[in-house]
Amino acid sequence: MPGNSFGQFFRVTTFGESHGPFIGVVIDGVQPNLPVDLDRIAQELHRRRPGFTELSSQRREEDQPWIISGIFEGKTTGTPICILIKNQDARPKDYRHLARILRPGHAGFSYLQKYGIYDYRGGGRASGRETAARVAAGAIARQFLESMGITILGFVRQIGTASATTVIPDFIEKNPLRAPNPEAAHQMESVVRQVQSEGDSIGGIVEIWIDGCPAGLGEPVFEKLEADLGAAMLSIGAVKGVEFGDGFQVATQRGSEHNDPWEYDPKTQQFRTKTNHAGGIIGGISTGNRIVLRLAVKPPSSIQRPQQTVDLEGNPVTFQTGGRHDPCICPRIVPVAEAMAALVLIDHLLMQSRRSEHLLSTLEQQQLIDTQLLLLLALRAQLVQYHTVDPGMFQHLLETFVQVGSISKEAILAVLQQLIEAVHSTNSR
Secondary structure, eight states, rough: OOOOOSSSSSSSEEEOHHHOSEEEEEEOOOOOOOOHHHHHHHHHHHHHHHSSSSSSSSOOOOOEEEEEEEETTTOOSSSOOEEEEOOOOOOOOGGGGTTTTTTSSSSSSHHEEEEEEEHHHHTGGSSSSGGGHHHHHHHHHHHHHHHHTTTTEEEEEEEETTOSSSSGGGGGGGSSSSOSSHHHHHHHHHHHHHHHHTTTOOEEEEEEESSSTTTOOOOOOTHHHHHHHHHHTTTTEEEEEEEETGGGGGGOOOOHHOOOOEEEEEEEEEEEOOOOOTOOOEETTOSSOOOEEEEEEEEOSSSOOOEEEEBBBOOEEEOOSSSSOOOHHHHHHHHHHHHHHHHHHHHHHHHHHHHHHHHHHHHHHHHHHHHHHHHHHHHHHHHHHHHOOOOHHHHHHHHHHHHHSSOOOHHHHHHHHHHHHHHHHTOOO
């Protein structure tokens, strides 16, 4: 099945199904000798795992990462990193009665049309269970980003009609819905409990803040930073829309409202915008301001209420999903969205680094060649005037040619001998 890999330089491939024995991820392109905190991987997985609050699915997965390869004595080896996560609490029997039913909101029909086969056990590959593998990969990427001063913070901005207007970062992980303040947490919990009691589900909005991202990340046309971030977020199954900065509000704004004026800070010697309507990205490239994006998250499709649909033979069916499901997936989307943001950023940083290294290498080689030419001209002038060569200058010439690796010492001696013979020939006339 194509489409299971993500990224160019920091390449991530996930595998496994919701009710198979394992899910996992392979990460390629990681440089060697980078320290990795394995406890941090487990910590991020635990933020996403189900079954540890009554407001989420009661499927209880420990989600302990098994490091199969690529990390030795706490450091990357430069070879592919493979991480396995065991499915310990899978219950395929909960889905047997749904095997031939086209469930509303699920990917069963789409998969059947594309592949001719569909793993109905919890949605198989289309299940949100797959995102645990992304979180494991993102946990590694985030450690590298944080070493460069880049941080990612996610929270639930809205559930149903209950929304937060203020953000207290330290409060986000202190409540099961990851609301950003106590009042919003109370309101959101009331909404979730209400729909849960009715056997229904509810959607919401997840917001991501990226701080410390340097200016200059992103490509100007087809690999814009917001385009890659948007694609990453839309690859999360429950996400139906993404906006940056003021988002869809720009449709009612004037240019005088939306434009972000620039200013210069003499203390930091940095340019910044006074406002951030653009959300930290202009022209597809980061500005150095906070990157702000929001995800529209749909209500989970698996609900306890009876639903009308048809089976694979086209017969009308009334069914109830059963099983264990989230009434609102927004809180568990937060660590997934953070992970996807980290994977995009590390990939763009590596892309930018490769370009910078190439430019630096080219400039250095140009400077060496220029030095070589100047030295050759100086040697020629000495030969013409004095019929000899300064030993120090000749040694410098040898070193610069050897440094760039373009010409051997023997070739330089041959050129020098030709110069001497040419000068002697001229003087003897």
